[in-house]
Amino acid sequence: MTITTRRQALGLTAAAGLAQPAFGQGGYPSRPIRVIVPFAPGGTTDLMTRLVADNLGAPLGQQVVVENRAGAFGVIGADAVAKAAPDGYTLLAGSPGPMAVNGHVYRNLPYDPARDLCGVCMVANIPYVMAVPTSLPVANVQEFIALARARPGSLNFATSGMASRLTVEMFRAMAGGVELEMVQYRGGAPARTDLLAGRIQLVIEQAPAFLEDFRAGRLRALAVGTKRRFSLLPDVPTMEEAGLPGYEANAWMGYGAPAGTPIEIRRRLATEIDAIVKTPAIRERLVSWGSEPLGGTPEEMDQMLAEDRERWGRVVQMAGIEKE
Structure with a gap:
């Protein structure tokens, strides 16, 4: 941002x-x-x-x-x-x-x-957004969940603080306890670098940090954590629309x-x-x-x-x- x-x-x-x-x-x-x-x-x-x-x-x-x-x-x-x-x-x-x-x-x-x-x-x-590298073969939240279930423990998520950890923990619980490995970072910038490189497969973080990456096609937004769609990402569904009713993180x-x-x-x-x-x-x-x-x-x-x-x-x- x-x-x-x-x-x-x-x-x-x-x-x-x-x-x-x-x-x-x-x-x-x-x-x-x-x-x-x-x-x-x-x-x-x-x-x-x-x-x-x-x-x-x-x-x-x-x-x-x-x-x-x-x-x-x-x-x-x-x-x-x-x-x-x-x-x-x-x-x-x-x-x-x-x-x-x-x-x-x-x-x-x-x-x-x-x-x-x-x-x-x-x-x-x-708003928080669920972001993945474009190299990951998923186009939506349900495909990500299916991939995580097929490859338990092989997908990593980045956290640079308690908030970014809790957003993923809530996702994991609502997705039926999918196994994801946590990788801790000192800040959001190095986590973004590894996400862009595909070394990390998931972040759920504040959307403004990734808007330019989404627009440039460097990252893929799967869902936003708000109750309504985000005006700056109007084509991205909410978590509820993506099949996780009750998920809210912003x-x-x-x-x-x-x-x-x-x-x-x-x-x-x-x-x-x-x-x-x-x-x-x-x-x-x-x-x-x-x-x-x-x-x-x-x-x-x-x-x-x-x-x-x-x-x-x-x-x-x-x-x-x-x-x-």
Whole structure:
């Protein structure tokens, strides 16, 4: 995926054309709001956070400051938000790891995602895609499953982190326990290199990383993990259409808050974030990054978080993954 620079992302502030009402003369917000990104600058979560934050200050009448607090797969930043006062002045740039997955895979997590964090508003979905090298003699998911059953243990899948492992573990379980060998990588780039070379036969990873490979015919997309087809890969079926009902795997970015943040404050924030996400210039930028713009309410994000936590907990249990 080619992501535009941070400067280009921030340049959409003026393009969004959002109004600046006189708000904040008493009541919420009465001082600057801090948004903690639990990852390093420059990644997808960081860029999406800043894209929204730079347009959020105007309608709220207060500065919105983004702070990167990276480390421990998002744990450090998420913990800082979990322990902050639930007053709407400290928000989290949320994603599946810190808000849904980490509680199932880390033994000594200093916060409880379900107890200590809550949703404010979703920004975008980032679909996962099942990708194979074009040299592999399969054209769809069912042919891949048949090949894996015919050659148990001879097909490898790449993982560069817990998320890319869990997506395949869920696939294996729903495909009847097909035997696949896991090969671990330090990052997505070397895994992609080996997939292109045919040394690895499968990844289920975030779709934007492979869009150019699919378009150039270097890799084959068998299915996407979203409930609906992905607009940038309209001819690729969903996992459900491919014969695995109930399979859902996608990354996402959304704004979260400490548990106990008043619903009135969360709704106020969500109203403005939703309006920003639905602004044409912002939507266009999010789509160009390979994501699907969302928006919505705190209640909708809380429901999504509950479903995400339950789903990934089930996958971890099925895969027999012990907490680290």
